[in-house]
Amino acid sequence: MSRTKRLREEVHRFLSERGRANTVEVFDHLNERFRWGATMNQVGNILAKDTRFEKVGSVRDFFRGARYSVCIWALSGRNHGDSGPSKATA
Numbered sequence: 603m604s605r606t607k608r609l610r611e612e613v614h615r616f617l618s619e620r621g622r623a624n625t626v627e628v629f630d631h632l633n634e635r636f637r638w639g640a641t642m643n644q645v646g647n648i649l650a651k652d653t654r655f656e657k658v659g660s661v662r663d664f665f666r667g668a669r670y671s672v673c674i675w676a677l678s679g680r681n682h683g684d685s686g687p688s689k690a691t692a
Contacts, residue, residue, distance in 0.1 A: 609640050610648055617677050625672045626665045649675050
């Protein structure tokens with residue numbers, strides 16, 4: 603079982619409610635929601651490696667007192683309920 607399962611499910615719920623959010627917003631939400639929170643590396647890996655999320659852009663703005671370029675994330679448009687294309691037999 604994944605060590606970040608609860609975090610992944612919460613990110614999915616958060617993005618389904620908001621539609622889009624940048625990495626810093628997801629990080630802040632997780633750290634407000636859970637007692638132990640998450641590191642920025644964990645959040646980045648969750649967003650980048652889980653196929654339910656996709657990067658839809660980036661923004662360069664002031665976060666935490668400095669200028670950073672952060673990615674904007676949304677739920678992927680792919681259907682994850684299927685196991686893949688079915689093969690027809692002749």
